[in-house]
Amino acid sequence: MLPDRSRRKQIEQVVVTAEQMRQIEARIFAAGMPVAALMEKVGISIARRVQTLYPYPQVRRVGVLVGPGHNGGDALVVARELHFQGYEVLIYRPIAKLKELTNQHAQYAESLGIPHFEAIAPLQDCDLLIDGLFGFGMERQITEPIASDIHQLDRWSMPILSIDLPSGLHTDTGEVLGKAVKATRTFCLGLWKQGLLQDRALEYIGTVELIDFDIPTADIHAVLEAPKVKRVTSDLAIATLPLTRPPVTHKYKQGHLLLICGSRRYAGGALLTALGARASGVGMLSIAVPESLKPLLNAQLPEALVVGCPETDNGAIAQLDLPEGTDLESFQAIACGPGLTLEATPIIQGVLNNDCPLVLDADGLNILAILGTQKLSRRSSPTVLTPHAGEFKRLFPDAPSPMQDRISAVREAAQTSKAVVLLKGARTAIANPSGQVWINPESTPALARGGSGDVLTGLLGGLLAQATAQHISVDAIAACAAWWHSQAGILAERERTQIGVDAFTLTQFLIPVLHQSVG
Numbered sequence: 181m182l183p184d185r186s187r188r189k190q191i192e193q194v195v196v197t198a199e200q201m202r203q204i205e206a207r208i209f210a211a212g213m214p215v216a217a218l219m220e221k222v223g224i225s226i227a228r229r230v231q232t233l234y235p236y237p238q239v240r241r242v243g244v245l246v247g248p249g250h251n252g253g254d255a256l257v258v259a260r261e262l263h264f265q266g267y268e269v270l271i272y273r274p275i276a277k278l279k280e281l282t283n284q285h286a287q288y289a290e291s292l293g294i295p296h297f298e299a300i301a302p303l304q305d306c307d308l309l310i311d312g313l314f315g316f317g318m319e320r321q322i323t324e325p326i327a328s329d330i331h332q333l334d335r336w337s338m339p340i341l342s343i344d345l346p347s348g349l350h351t352d353t354g355e356v357l358g359k360a361v362k363a364t365r366t367f368c369l370g371l372w373k374q375g376l377l378q379d380r381a382l383e384y385i386g387t388v389e390l391i392d393f394d395i396p397t398a399d400i401h402a403v404l405e406a407p408k409v410k411r412v413t414s415d416l417a418i419a420t421l422p423l424t425r426p427p428v429t430h431k432y433k434q435g436h437l438l439l440i441c442g443s444r445r446y447a448g449g450a451l452l453t454a455l456g457a458r459a460s461g462v463g464m465l466s467i468a469v470p471e472s473l474k475p476l477l478n479a480q481l482p483e484a485l486v487v488g489c490p491e492t493d494n495g496a497i498a499q500l501d502l503p504e505g506t507d508l509e510s511f512q513a514i515a516c517g518p519g520l521t522l523e524a525t526p527i528i529q530g531v532l533n534n535d536c537p538l539v540l541d542a543d544g545l546n547i548l549a550i551l552g553t554q555k556l557s558r559r560s561s562p563t564v565l566t567p568h569a570g571e572f573k574r575l576f577p578d579a580p581s582p583m584q585d586r587i588s589a590v591r592e593a594a595q596t597s598k599a600v601v602l603l604k605g606a607r608t609a610i611a612n613p614s615g616q617v618w619i620n621p622e623s624t625p626a627l628a629r630g631g632s633g634d635v636l637t638g639l640l641g642g643l644l645a646q647a648t649a650q651h652i653s654v655d656a657i658a659a660c661a662a663w664w665h666s667q668a669g670i671l672a673e674r675e676r677t678q679i680g681v682d683a684f685t686l687t688q689f690l691i692p693v694l695h696q697s698v699g
């Protein structure tokens with residue numbers, strides 16, 4: 181058995197579907213763990229955590245919503261424990277027919293004199309509600325009268341704590357099945373459920389934490405075969421960062437990144453991409469911009485080699501004018517797109533035809549959408565595409581909608597395009613062509629602001645350029661960049677409020693966040 185800390189770190193990376201969770205539980209039960217014992221263990225862990233977060237007597241009246249399955253069973257164990265700790269517990273039990281084990285707990289709660297109701301109204305004056313209506317067994321639409329009762333909860337103001345998932349959310353896709361509880365907190369049981377990491381679930385889940393109940397890692401590995409879905413934890417991301425260098429090295433050994441970005445109209449995009457790249461620590465940074473942007477870039481990034489390129493009449497890059505003896509394959513990575521405009525189509529065609537690891541963003545993606553993503557399958561070096569949902573739809577019109585099941589969408593896009601696809605959003609999802617998916621589990625809406633994606637492009641380009649000599653997968657690097665970018669946003673928000681995180685400010689928090697995370 182792994183020491184507890186290391187096991188916990190592994191568990192935090194795992195993401196499961198309902199079916200995978202069922203299979204893992206089935207193995208535990210088949211090995212001899214009684215179902216009732218597991219429910220008891222889970223229920224008691226939840227009750228302890230409730231007592232810490234909502235201590236008696238600050239919180240006195242607790243309403244417990246009990247469904248027909250084992251989610252309801254868990255809730256009844258919590259109800260019983262809280263009753264014995266002095267809380268006044270009231271139970272809402274809208275469905276009479278309960279699974280056997282749940283029914284036994286219901287009978288015992290009745291014998292203790294805990295009142296139960298078929299209607300929701302008697303719970304109106306509770307200080308806290310615990311939602312154990314449905315968990316990962318929920319597959320059908322919620323019907324009346326439960327839908328109306330859940331609607332009623334939206335009008336009440338007490339905190340709601342959901343067990344495993346807010347009732348009514350689909351475990352895998354995060355879809356609302358008719359109506360769903362809007363939780364203040366969710367205690368996800370055992371392993372992270374995929375639906376909790378989907379953007380559309382975020383409005384419902386509140387603050388989420390994992391309640392570990394010691395699932396053996398052997399059972400997890402037995403069920404979860406590659407490709408997997410992984411949460412990008414701090415441990416995973418930090419292990420990928422190029423934090424220490426060998427004592428004997430030089431700038432070109434630390435990666436040479438070429439940025440191709442900007443136009444007279446969109447100068448800021450080039451600057452923000454360059455500042456993101458600077459923070460990555462890349463050994464050498466070259467920046468190709470239209471000639472008229474050269475003074476601006478030189479003034480802001482004195483360390484960079486700024487290549488002024490001939491311009492179109494509208495101020496876009498007309499052709500790359502790299503220094504004598506340099507071609508596109510001289511670089512460890514190229515990142516291009518922000519601010520280019522569609523006039524830069526020949527430039528994108530040129531980089532696609534070259535054999536160098538490539539990050540495409542913004543207009544780079546818009547041009548690729550016109551050229552067709554099948555162009556990518558001919559590249560022998562890795563390509564990373566970093567679309568937001570709008571760009572994604574233009575690039576992959578036949579993939580599932582990125583507004584719905586983002587994990588399926590990004591996986592299919594990566595498989596068909598043979599690129600690593602980083603689908604930006606509240607919970608950025610990254611997939612590689614083999615179907616491995618990473619989800620960045622923490623971020624802040626402070627990042628929903630013009631230019632913050634440009635910062636990510638530069639940061640990712642810089643990490644990619646530094647990693648080519650090492651054996652780190654490109655999707656792991658993209659996941660690491662998404663984590664770093666979000667963590668900088670979170671730190672910037674903490675110091676400057678949610679409205680204080682403009683994209684330039686974000687670049688200034690990229691290094692401080694490492695101090696905090698790495699120590």
Ligand SMILES: NC(=O)C1=CN([C@@H]2O[C@H](COP(=O)(O)OP(=O)(O)OC[C@H]3O[C@@H](n4cnc5c(N)ncnc54)[C@H](OP(=O)(O)O)[C@@H]3O)[C@@H](O)[C@H]2O)[C@@H](O)CC1
Nearest residue numbers: 219222248249250251252314315316317318320321322344
């Ligand atoms: N096994 C264990 O000991 C452990 C289990 N754990 C806990 O168990 C939970 C999973 O339990 P579960 O599989 O019993 O399913 P659950 O989520 O309670 O609900 C399914 C029930 O709801 C019913 N139902 C569905 N939709 C409905 C609708 N629209 N309207 C009305 N009814 C509807 C459905 O009925 P059916 O569709 O079959 O007719 C079925 O009866 C899990 O999330 C976790 O909390 C963990 O603590 C670990 C230990």
Ligand SMILES: Nc1ncnc2c1ncn2[C@@H]1O[C@H](COP(=O)(O)OP(=O)(O)O)[C@@H](O)[C@H]1O
Nearest residue numbers: 604605606623624625627628630631632633634
């Ligand atoms: N609600 C949100 N929560 C967390 N991060 C967000 C949210 N909305 C956007 N972001 C992040 O902000 C960045 C925006 O990038 P993008 O849409 O390309 O903007 P731009 O093109 O203006 O730079 C992405 O990294 C995205 O993941």
Ligand SMILES: [K+]
Nearest residue numbers: 314343345347
């Ligand atoms: K629930």
